[in-house]
Amino acid sequence: MANGVVQAAGLSVPRRRRSGRRLARHKSTIAFLMALPLIALIAALVIYPALYSLHLATLNKSMERFVGLGNFAFLFKRELFWMVIKQTVIFALSAVIFKALIGFVVAHFVHNIPAKGQRKWRGMLLVPWVIPPAMSTLAWFWLFDPSYSAFNWVLTRVGLDAVPWLGEPLWARFSVILVNVWYGAPFFLIMYLAALKSVPEQLYEAAAIDGANWWQKIWYITLPMMRNIIAITVLFSLIVTFANFDIVRILTNGGPIDQTHVFATWAFQLGIEGGDLPLGACVSLFMFPILGVAAYFILRDINRRGTEA
Amino acid sequence: MSRTQFTRRRFLATTAAASAVAIGAPYVRTSRAAGRLSVGFWDHWVPGANDTLTAICQEWAKKENVELKIDYITSQGNKIMMTATAESQAQSGHDVLQFLAWYPLSLAKSLEPLDDVMGGLLKQNGKVSPAIEYLGRSEGHWLGVPAVTGTQVKPPCARIDLLKSQCGIDVQAMYPAGRPPTREAEHWTWDNFVVAAEKAFKAGNPFGLGLGQTTDSVDWVGALFASYGAQLVDAKGNITVKSDAVRRVLEYSQRLVKALPPDVFAWDDASNNRYLISGQGSLIFNPPSAWAVAKRDNLKVAEQLWTFEMPKGPQGRYAPFLPFLWGVWKFSRNKPAAKSLLAHLLQRQNVERIVNASGGYDIPSFESMRDFKVWELVEPPKGTVYHYPPRTEVTWMAGAPAPASIAQQMYVQAINTKMIARCTQGGDSIDKTIGWAASELEGYMRS
Incomplete structure (x- = not known):
């Protein structure tokens, strides 16, 4: 048995x-x-x-012949191509840095608002992110309008000179970056706010007992605890900002004198407007290795987070 | 069951038998339905203009027993351009599509030759604008017929009162309503234009001439260059930018830019309209859409507006022209019906109905059709757009006479306005600007 x-x-x-x-x-x-x-x-x-x-990208202009890497070789010889790379990098890096900084600071402000009123602030601060960017960029275009800029109206009222927001290359670059920051900062805000809420309060209490000041709490507690979310958010935003099209297209269309073109707007101009689809495809493919590297880091970071958890 | 009952052979046989008048209806109606036809037209901004076009098409469809479907496709966000590119790539879509200027040539391989339709129309209506010859024909074949809707010229639209008081120019005396230009119009030259611009600038109502990268800017600068004989690339595809004519036109531009608002380099196609309608500007280069909006939004300004010819340069008087063309895809399943519709649309009486519906905005490309009453009757003030249709000017497409594949890049990259921007706002010398343009043009030579 x-x-x-x-x-x-x-x-x-x-x-x-x-x-x-x-x-x-x-x-x-x-x-x-x-x-x-x-x-x-x-x-x-x-x-x-x-x-x-x-x-x-491997075809000739009339799409009848295989040219291998000929289109890429052609682009390497163009002055404008290198200018577009430089501008895209400046645009993406500066916009992401400012978005991250603003998101971080504002997330702290919102975090410190009493819970009762916090929802209202969170909702309001998310507005730029939920409006379709093509629409909000149009509103910005009117604020920057070459002849009737609302900003310039205010500036001239207080005795300052009008600013050529979209007419001068430097100001135009500033304007497209500003709008991108305005649109993208709420995404950082909400991600950072969520991360802040997950930092255990006891860590701050212990640090306070040890005599840590505000800055030390940020440096030794908040930032390390938010490290993963900061990395993921920055890399994710970098991908999206590198591939941005609508803001530049609506505000400056790449001008003046091509000084605000990014990969996507230039690819569109060459491929769709200019009838050279292979070259347009070739330009847009240049985003691929850059974004591929960023995607690799995102995935690696997610994996690490998973392992740590 | 085949959806097409009309074969090419039958279409040709019918066309041959038809008289010049009958070309508008080359079908012989049968007891059976003549298949389906799908058409994509540009979505007109003038209220009611689409309705008239639909009515004309449906009259034809009813008569010919064709099941007709019309889509109006906006040019906002370049949708009409993207539709053309997508349909060409997919080899599927509408039977007939309206194309913006360059597209019949850049999509030539996907388009059905329209020599039979255009041959009949030319016999019937006479000469067509040189710009249409340039944009509609490739290797001796017509790939598009001139569309009526949306085709426009961009001549000066100016304030009668301000030009008289500030610049001493009586535009109505030069270009009287209902009559040809007077002798005084001979003095309407680019040299006198810049003098007038300087006076208007000093008086606080500058001319508003965009120098951005959109079509309004590229088109008028193209006409200016042509007036000076400044070709960047010749008809054979040789780079000819290093010439005295180009140097001269750039020197002229350096003087002119000083008399323009400082922000013109950032203007888009709406900026000049707003500038004029607000009462700030005294002259822009534009179709009568600016006047039409002023009529709605600022009647006092509209009552003072007058549209007339472009200034004359050393090589002649050129009107900035931006046409649409209608084409038939090779993959269309009902080509005879498509061709018949296009021939019907370009009958004089139908063209006149379309032009009337647009309040005179649309310009027929057949030169014999520039005498419609609508341009005489539109007001206020009466006759304000009488001189809008180009009657003595050469209609000119910026980028011409370069081969289309090069010219299209020149046009969309706005090389002409960038040249002006470089040697004015950018601070480059004329030599450096020309050198830059030569290098850019080399890049457009890809085949």
Whole structure:
């Protein structure tokens, strides 16, 4: 009897394992099937266009001949191409830095507002991020309008000179970065606010007992605790800002004298407006290695966070 | 079941048999339905203009027993350009599409030759604008016919009162309503234009001439360059920017820019309109849309506006022209019907209805059709747009006479306005500017 029980028990373990494995396999099959529509959608809307643009980038202007890397070699020789790279980097880096700084500071302010009124502030501060950027950029365009800028109206009222917001290269660069910061800072704010709320209060209390001042609390507690979220947010925003199109397109269309073009606007001008799809595809593909590196860091960071958790 | 009952052979046979008048209806109606036709037209900004076009098309469809579907596609956000590119890439979409200036040539391989339609129309209506010859034909074949809707010129639209009081110019005396230009119009030259601009600037109502990178700016600068004979690339594709004519026009521009508002380099196509309508500016280069909006928003300004010819340069008087063309895709399943519709639309009486519906904004590309009553009747003031249609000027597409693939890049990259910006706002010398332009143009030579 006992043997029978042992035998039965001995047999029952592998059987349970087998059924568990089967279930797991079954579960992953179900999961795959459920994810299949999304995978198909991504394949159709992301992978296929990406491969197609790779194919386009290897054709000549009339799309009749394979030219290999000829289009890339052509671009390397163009002065404007290098200018666009420089401008895109300036645009993306400065916008992301300012967005991160502003988001960090404002998140602290909001965090310190009593819970009762905090929701209102959070809602209001998110407004720039929830308005479609094409619409809000149009409103900014009117504020910067070459002839009827509301900002200039105020400046001249207080006895200052009007500013050529979109007419002078430096001011135009400043304006496109400003609008990008205005639009993107709330994203940082909300991410940082969430991170701040997850920092245990006891750490600050312990630091206070040890005599830490405000700055030391930020440096030794807040920043290390928010490190991962800061990294992810910055890298994510870098990708989005590098690929930005609408703000530059609406505000300056790349002008004056091409001094505000970024990859996306120049690619559009060459490919769609200029009828040179291969060259346009080629320009837009230059974003790929840069964004690929950023994506690698995001994924690596997410993995690390997962391991730490 | 085939959806097309009319074959090319049948279309040609019918066309050959038809008289010049009958070209508008080359079909012979049968007892069976003549298939379906899908058309994409530019979405007109003038209220009611689309309705008239729809009515004309539906009259044709009813008569020819065609099931017609019309989409109006906006040019906002370049949607009409992107539609053309996407349909060409996909080899699927409308049967007939309206194309902005350069597109028939850049998408030539996807377009059905329209020699039969255009041949008949030319016989019937006479000469077409040189710019349409340039944009609609490739290797001896017509790839597009001139669209009526949206086709425009951009001559001066100026304040009668300010030009008289500040610049001493009586525009109505030069260009009287309902009559040809007088002898005084001979003095309307670019040399006198800059003098007038300086006077207006001093008086506080500068001329508002955009120098940005959008079409209004590129078009008028293209006409200015043509008036001086300043070609950047010749018809054979040779770079000819290093010339005395180019140097001369840049020197002229350096003087002119000093008399313009300082922010013109950031202007888009709406900036000059706003500038005039607000009462601040005394002259812009624009179709009568600025006047039409002023009529709605600032009647006092509208009552003082007068549209007339471009100034004359050493090489002639050139009107900045921006046409649309209608084309038929090669993949269309009902080409005979598509061609028949286009021929019908370009019948004089139909063109006149379309032009009337736009309040005279649309310009027919057939020179014989520039005598419609609408331009005489529109007011206030009466006859304000009588001289809007180019009757003695050469209609000019910026970038011409360069081969289209090069000219299109020159146009969309706004090389002409950038040259002016570089040697004025940018502080570059004329030599340096010309050198820069030569290097840019080399980059446009890709094939």
